[in-house]
Amino acid sequence: MMFLPTSKKEVEALGWDYIDVILFSGDAYVDHPAFGTAIIARVLEAEGYRVAVVPQPNWRDDLRDFRKLGAPRLFFGVTAGAMDSMVNHYTAAKRLRSDDAYTPEGRPGARPDRAVTVYSRILKQLFPEVPVVIGGIEASLRRERHYDYWDDRMHAPILEESGADYLVAGMGEKAVVKIASALSRGEDLPERILFGEPLTEAELDAVYDLPFTKLPHPRYKGKRIPAYDMIKFSITTHRGCFGGCSFCAITAHQGRTIQSRSASSIIREVESLTRHPEFRGTITDLGAPTANMYRMGGRDKSLCEKCVRTSCLFPNMCRNLQHDHTSLLELYEKVLKVPGVKHVYIGSGIRYDLFLDVNGFISEDGRRYFEQLVTKHTSGRLKVAPEHTEDHVLKAMAKPSFKLFERLRVEFDEVCRRHGLNYQLVPYFISSHPGCTMRDMQALSRKAALHGLYMDQVQDFTPTPMTVSTQMFASGRDPRTGEPLFVERDIAGKQKQKSFFFKKR
Numbered sequence: 001m002m003f004l005p006t007s008k009k010e011v012e013a014l015g016w017d018y019i020d021v022i023l024f025s026g027d028a029y030v031d032h033p034a035f036g037t038a039i040i041a042r043v044l045e046a047e048g049y050r051v052a053v054v055p056q057p058n059w060r061d062d063l064r065d066f067r068k069l070g071a072p073r074l075f076f077g078v079t080a081g082a083m084d085s086m087v088n089h090y091t092a093a094k095r096l097r098s099d100d101a102y103t104p105e106g107r108p109g110a111r112p113d114r115a116v117t118v119y120s121r122i123l124k125q126l127f128p129e130v131p132v133v134i135g136g137i138e139a140s141l142r143r144e145r146h147y148d149y150w151d152d153r154m155h156a157p158i159l160e161e162s163g164a165d166y167l168v169a170g171m172g173e174k175a176v177v178k179i180a181s182a183l184s185r186g187e188d189l190p191e192r193i194l195f196g197e198p199l200t201e202a203e204l205d206a207v208y209d210l211p212f213t214k215l216p217h218p219r220y221k222g223k224r225i226p227a228y229d230m231i232k233f234s235i236t237t238h239r240g241c242f243g244g245c246s247f248c249a250i251t252a253h254q255g256r257t258i259q260s261r262s263a264s265s266i267i268r269e270v271e272s273l274t275r276h277p278e279f280r281g282t283i284t285d286l287g288a289p290t291a292n293m294y295r296m297g298g299r300d301k302s303l304c305e306k307c308v309r310t311s312c313l314f315p316n317m318c319r320n321l322q323h324d325h326t327s328l329l330e331l332y333e334k335v336l337k338v339p340g341v342k343h344v345y346i347g348s349g350i351r352y353d354l355f356l357d358v359n360g361f362i363s364e365d366g367r368r369y370f371e372q373l374v375t376k377h378t379s380g381r382l383k384v385a386p387e388h389t390e391d392h393v394l395k396a397m398a399k400p401s402f403k404l405f406e407r408l409r410v411e412f413d414e415v416c417r418r419h420g421l422n423y424q425l426v427p428y429f430i431s432s433h434p435g436c437t438m439r440d441m442q443a444l445s446r447k448a449a450l451h452g453l454y455m456d457q458v459q460d461f462t463p464t465p466m467t468v469s470t471q472m473f474a475s476g477r478d479p480r481t482g483e484p485l486f487v488e489r490d491i492a493g494k495q496k497q498k499s500f501f502f503k504k505r
């Protein structure tokens with residue numbers, strides 16, 4: 001099994017006398033397409049470049065991890081990993097977390113705060129002549145001047161702060177190849193920020209067909225990497241989300257255009273998963289940022305190109321949106337037929353306003369989708385995210401009215417009754433979102449439609465860079481309307497909002 005090299009010894013074993021690109025990451029090296037570093041490494045390798053990966057370099061010693069492979073021929077790539085390092089390190093209450101899911105055994109402290117800036121500055125200091133290319137969610141969402149919650153102040157664009165040369169924004173396969181090819185021809189690029197364009201189906205399939213081992217690098221000697229455990233039996237069906245929730249960074253990073261893989265590419269990946277030594281027949285998630293957007297999007301693409309809406313669903317579903325679930329249902333059936341597959345669960349979130357309105361199902365295929373989802377693809381608990389109950393808070397979040405959740409509960413109970421299932425509907429909520437007061441949390445806790453449900457899923461709002469909700473948090477206004485709105489900034493107040501959720505109903 002062939003991993004990309006991570007040490008001098010491994011480079012020598014390959015007989016390489018030079019390396020084209022060295023990637024530094026704040027995460028452990030897991031050769032799986034759920035990890036951006038693994039994708040970029042494999043994409044560059046497929047283009048004929050020699051690539052090495054340095055996971056979680058020590059930035060506190062004599063910097064030997066940064067020197068050990070010398071200078072690459074083309075560039076250093078730098079990413080904080082799958083999460084912004086500040087979100088990875090601190091809770092919404094700004095407390096240091098005690099674990100890190102992207103590190104062996106979940107150990108904390110394997111990457112610095114603001115990892116992109118720290119790694120880039122070190123590399124620029126050691127190898128001033130070698131270009132540094134930054135990417136991943138931390139670089140991508142800090143590409144412009146932005147509000148930083150942890151410092152409670154505005155920060156300069158990350159290219160300025162880090163001293164890096166180029167920034168790849170969004171999903172970076174094409175952009176990183178463009179940079180490598182320009183630098184290998186000895187050319188500079190005119191732009192310093194390169195945006196990922198959506199990939200075509202064939203291009204996306206080609207990415208997922210690359211020879212990922214789907215395993216953590218052997219250097220970890222079988223140690224548990226919690227994030228890998230979570231995703232090792234999951235499959236990505238598409239990228240992007242057109243939901244446009246105000247608090248979500250996915251649209252800013254992956255874009256709102258849905259890029260779907262072909263069914264045959266997904267089936268190939270499922271077949272290879274069945275050969276994984278630990279696979280016992282259960283796919284834990286056949287999903288994406290929003291699981292039920294597979295193959296959806298605008299019917300008339302020319303309208304979408306001119307469109308300025310941030311959501312295709314809020315405040316109402318766009319008439320140009322093709323929101324049919326037939327392809328997804330067919331995909332679920334095909335995956336279930338793969339020999340060795342016993343269960344296919346959908347662990348990713350769904351948007352129920354794609355198939356439901358307050359009067360019930362929008363379409364027959366929506367009804368079929370929900371019934372199949374509940375009866376065949378739920379492991380006993382269907383997680384959904386109304387996020388709040390109060391309409392003015394939901395409006396700030398760009399989420400549909402709570403009436404829709406009430407309808408969902410009716411339909412869920414009906415499906416369970418008909419099929420004799422004792423399943424649970426588990427709603428997820430956010431406290432302290434801009435616009436949300438203690439009184440709103442009190443109203444949430446008293447909502448009759450939530451009685452009898454399993455209620456422990458509430459997240460304290462974290463203002464991550466570049467979201468609409470963060471603009472609200474920083475300015476105290478809704479940027480879409482200019483209207484002022486209440487913002488809970490006090491940590492004790494935030495904790496009080498969250499704890500209210502658990503008060504006895």
Ligand code: SF4
Binds near residue numbers: 304
């Ligand atoms: S035109 Fe409609 S479907 Fe297309 S991007 Fe705009 S809101 Fe979405």
